[in-house]
Amino acid sequence: xxxxxxxxxxxxxxxxxxxxxxxxxxxxxxxxxxxxxxxxxxxxxxxxxxxxxxxxxxxxxxxxxxxxxxxxxxxxxxxxxxxxxxxxxxxxxxxxxxxxxxxxxxxxxxxxxxxxxxxxxxxxxxxxxxxxxxxxxxxxxxxxxxxxxxxxxxxxxxxxxxxxxxxxxxxxxxxxxxxxxxxxxxxxxxxxxxxxxxxxxxxxxxxxxxxxxxxxxxxxxxxxxxxxxxxxxxxxxxxxxxxxxxxxxxxxxxxxxxxxxxxxxxxxxxxxxxxxxxxxx
Amino acid sequence: xxxxxxxxxxxxxxxxxxxxxxxxxxxxxxxxxxxxxxxxxxxxxxxxxxxxxxxxxxxxxxxxxxxxxxxxxxxxxxxxxxxxxxxxxxxxxxxxxxxxxxxxxxxxxxxxxxxxxxxxxxxxxxxxxxxxxxxxxxxxxxxxxxxxxxxxxxxxxxxxxxxxxxxxxxxxxxxxxxxxxxxxxxxxxxxxxxxxxxxxxxxxxxxxxxxxxxxxxxxxxxxxxxxxxxxxxxxxxxxxxxxxxxxxxxxxxxxxxxxxxxxxxxxxxxxxxxxxxxxxxxxxxxxxxx
Amino acid sequence: xxxxxxxxxxxxxxxxxxxxxxxxxxxxxxxxxxxxxxxxxxxxxxxxxxxxxxxxxxxxxxxxxxxxxxxxxxxxxxxxxxxxxxxxxxxxxxxxxxxxxxxxxxxxxxxxxxxxxxxxxxxxxxxxxxxxxxxxxxxxxxxxxxxxxxxxxxxxxxxxxxxxxxxxxxxxxxxxxxxxxxxxxxxxxxxxxxxxxxxxxxxxxxxxxxxxxxxxxxxxxxxxxxxxxxxxxxxxxxxxxxxxxxxxxxxxxxxxxxxxxxxxxxxxxxxxxx
Numbered sequence: 001x002x003x004x005x006x007x008x009x010x011x012x013x014x015x016x017x018x019x020x021x022x023x024x025x026x027x028x029x030x031x032x033x034x035x036x037x038x039x040x041x042x043x044x045x046x047x048x049x050x051x052x053x054x055x056x057x058x059x060x061x062x063x064x065x066x067x068x069x070x071x072x073x074x075x076x077x078x079x080x081x082x083x084x085x086x087x088x089x090x091x092x093x094x095x096x097x098x099x100x101x102x103x104x105x106x107x108x109x110x111x112x113x114x115x116x117x118x119x120x121x122x123x124x125x126x127x128x129x130x131x132x133x134x135x136x137x138x139x140x141x142x143x144x145x146x147x148x149x150x151x152x153x154x155x156x157x158x159x160x161x162x163x164x165x166x167x168x169x170x171x172x173x174x175x176x177x178x179x180x181x182x183x184x185x186x187x188x189x190x191x192x193x194x195x196x197x198x199x200x201x202x203x204x205x206x207x208x209x210x211x212x213x214x215x216x217x218x219x220x221x222x223x224x225x226x227x228x229x230x231x232x233x234x235x236x237x238x239x240x241x242x243x244x245x246x247x248x249x250x251x252x253x254x255x256x257x258x259x260x261x262x263x264x265x266x267x268x269x270x271x272x273x274x275x276x277x278x279x280x281x
Numbered sequence: 282x283x284x285x286x287x288x289x290x291x292x293x294x295x296x297x298x299x300x301x302x303x304x305x306x307x308x309x310x311x312x313x314x315x316x317x318x319x320x321x322x323x324x325x326x327x328x329x330x331x332x333x334x335x336x337x338x339x340x341x342x343x344x345x346x347x348x349x350x351x352x353x354x355x356x357x358x359x360x361x362x363x364x365x366x367x368x369x370x371x372x373x374x375x376x377x378x379x380x381x382x383x384x385x386x387x388x389x390x391x392x393x394x395x396x397x398x399x400x401x402x403x404x405x406x407x408x409x410x411x412x413x414x415x416x417x418x419x420x421x422x423x424x425x426x427x428x429x430x431x432x433x434x435x436x437x438x439x440x441x442x443x444x445x446x447x448x449x450x451x452x453x454x455x456x457x458x459x460x461x462x463x464x465x466x467x468x469x470x471x472x473x474x475x476x477x478x479x480x481x482x483x484x485x486x487x488x489x490x491x492x493x494x495x496x497x498x499x500x501x502x503x504x505x506x507x508x509x510x511x512x513x514x515x516x517x518x519x520x521x522x523x524x525x526x527x528x529x530x531x532x533x534x535x536x537x538x539x540x541x542x543x544x545x546x547x548x549x550x551x552x553x554x555x556x557x558x559x560x561x562x563x564x565x566x567x568x569x570x571x
Numbered sequence: 572x573x574x575x576x577x578x579x580x581x582x583x584x585x586x587x588x589x590x591x592x593x594x595x596x597x598x599x600x601x602x603x604x605x606x607x608x609x610x611x612x613x614x615x616x617x618x619x620x621x622x623x624x625x626x627x628x629x630x631x632x633x634x635x636x637x638x639x640x641x642x643x644x645x646x647x648x649x650x651x652x653x654x655x656x657x658x659x660x661x662x663x664x665x666x667x668x669x670x671x672x673x674x675x676x677x678x679x680x681x682x683x684x685x686x687x688x689x690x691x692x693x694x695x696x697x698x699x700x701x702x703x704x705x706x707x708x709x710x711x712x713x714x715x716x717x718x719x720x721x722x723x724x725x726x727x728x729x730x731x732x733x734x735x736x737x738x739x740x741x742x743x744x745x746x747x748x749x750x751x752x753x754x755x756x757x758x759x760x761x762x763x764x765x766x767x768x769x770x771x772x773x774x775x776x777x778x779x780x781x782x783x784x785x786x787x788x789x790x791x792x793x794x795x796x797x798x799x800x801x802x803x804x805x806x807x808x809x810x811x812x813x814x815x816x817x818x819x820x821x822x823x824x825x826x827x828x829x830x831x832x833x834x835x836x837x838x839x840x841x842x843x844x845x
Contacts, residue, residue, distance in 0.1 A: 095751040173457045254554065402806060444794070
């Protein structure tokens with residue numbers, strides 16, 4: 001069992017006029033190897049939550065355990081934790097700073113104090129994992145396209161060999177092609193390397209396509225925590241908090257309202273088409 | 282009368298080396314012919330690097346054509362004496378909401394354009410009020426833009442353009458950095474302006490759900506216009522859209538999958554409602570057939 | 572920590588002070604600062620204190636906001652106080668080891684501390700009650716005569732107002748990049764001076780790049796909205812003096828006169844010292 005959160009609370013700017021209870025009584029377990037989607041409208045606390053998982057933010061109260069160890073415990077190596085739980089921020093390409101792609105990806109492993117050969121080997125592997133062509137390794141990161149830059153930035157985290165990978169809206173601002181490329185790459189990492197993935201996204205369609213479990217955040221609390229099928233079953237409640245279900249879920253409900261005796265739990269295009277085909281046979 | 286008229290418009294980007302010599306040339310827009318009528322809502326789709334933003338920047342004369350001509354409301358964008366007329370008749374909204382708001386207070390930002398045009402003070406106030414009301418941001422007039430959500434910031438940016446009384450608004454991926462609710466807000470606002478003020482709209486985007494209500498959809502790829510027509514016409518060519526790595530509404534995709542499985546449905550289904558109706562129709566036919 | 576810089580942070584409100592013409596507030600701040608340094612009797616300080624307290628009360632900005640600006644000058648103030656306390660020669664009061672604290676030293680230290688504190692609070696009153704745009708408008712108008720000698724007054728004012736708008740955005744961005752690099756194992760705290768300076772590179776390079784990108788975007792957006800400098804430009808909120816502004820000027824004049832008199836009383840009474 002990788003991450004366990006107990007009674008976590010986080011208060012911003014405590015004691016001032018701007019005080020805000022950003023997280024309230026969060027209890028979560030994130031076992032190894034899951035592919036989890038985190039959804040919630042802007043300001044629901046999802047970004048604050050994920051920054052607790054690698055110790056960037058310190059809870060006001062409550063505990064976070066990584067592999068059974070309390071990360072707030074005395075002498076706990078938080079820098080080490082940040083390499084185990086890799087966090088890719090929104091628009092991660094904005095953090096690139098080195099003169100070439102390869103050196104930039106080396107930054108993470110170098111900070112871990114690894115020997116030079118190991119650093120380079122890891123950077124090499126990470127760039128391969130994100131599918132960047134070798135001819136770009138020595139070019140300036142600023143000459144790449146938006147999608148390529150983002151992959152370099154993700155490689156910068158992967159080079160630290162994380163066991164858990166958290167991505168905060170990794171497809172924001174990308175076109176459909178760039179979006180599919182990145183998400184397919186993440187899925188491959190999950191399947192081939194067994195990395196635990198937490199994907200924060202606003203796109204219910206993407207979430208439905210990739211994840212096996214959804215955590216819904218609302219007003220700093222966990223509203224739902226279940227399989228996509230179960231969570232999207234509550235599409236009316238999701239709408240009330242500014243979220244929605246994938247478009248096909250509405251299609252299935254539309255059919256049911258039109259008098260079809262059909263299951264409404266499809267969340268992807270394939271599932272919907274399948275269900276309709278079977279119904280019409 | 283056409284408000285935007287492009288003939289064989291082309292634009293080259295030059296990459297210079299350290300000494301300022303031309304290292305390479307890349308053609309971003311490649312012999313594009315474009316006609317937009319007054320009052321139309323035209324959407325331009327295309328993935329990043331397809332040339333759609335470069336094309337947009339020509340209409341406001343931020344970029345000038347390398348080849349061909351572009352007329353905006355009858356003025357050639359190459360004619361420098363008409364520059365300010367062109368910028369007034371074709372307003373532009375950009376992608377990043379933070380980087381286009383100049384004022385530190387919402388109403389001051391909306392007044393920025395009219396100030397530049399030399400509009401008398403009293404009229405600026407009338408225009409600011411009208412524009413902010415048109416985008417539904419009047420209650421926020423004395424707020425700092427930094428405290429607004431992304432969708433609200435974009436609506437302020439749109440109001441800033443509307444206050445210049447343009448005939449045409451070009452929106453260059455105005456929703457790319459917004460969350461779904463912000464996206465809906467902005468698109469609803471733009472449709473509202475198009476309907477109530479009869480402003481011509483040119484919406485550039487890669488979100489397909491934003492274009493289904495447009496009058497006309499143009500698809501760009503590698504600097505060229507590759508598809509053009511009503512949303513229904515364009516979205517009935519699912520395989521072709523996929524080949525340009527563009528999205529298709531999920532209802533259209535489901536219909537396409539069903540068609541492939543031999544279920545006879547009409548082409549160009551755009552929404553869940555249409556698909557439900559079509560499936561009902563099909564089922565009726567099935568029953569009658571039996 | 573970055574958010575604590577209050578100078579340049581507007582506190583929204585609708586008090587008389589908020590509504591005053593920015594030129595009045597600029598002049599007022601200037602007059603107040605001059606009064607602090609020109610007059611130094613106990614009576615004058617009392618007068619200045621009363622004036623400042625009155626303005627703050629009328630402005631309805633919480634005192635805590637005014638005091639926040641003091642944090643940034645804390646060290647400067649301590650330095651000045653200690654410096655004056657020990658180095659000014661005169662009548663000894665206490666003496667230990669090689670240090671001697673004199674009566675003159677105490678007087679000077681106290682008065683310097685008061686001046687610095689009042690200076691910061693006084694300017695905070697202006698920045699907290701005036702939108703940055705009003706402030707730059709005020710400066711632009713007040714400095715307008717300099718245009719005749721080719722000082723680009725409008726451009727300077729425009730640069731200032733844009734800078735003010737982007738400071739909070741860039742501060743937030745700094746915070747974000749810092750966290751992103753920490754997620755990559757960066758360490759901004761430990762190490763010596765050189766190590767620390769070196770660790771700033773992963774923060775500063777992205778920050779500069781972002782600032783340039785924003786500047787580029789903004790220039791384009793301004794051009795697209797027809798900005799072409801000062802020529803033929805009108806104002807949405809032109810600066811016009813109202814009755815209250817004339818009143819404020821009179822009050823300022825009154826303040827100067829009273830301070831001058833207080834200082835004279837203080838001067839005669841002050842012959843006996845504190």
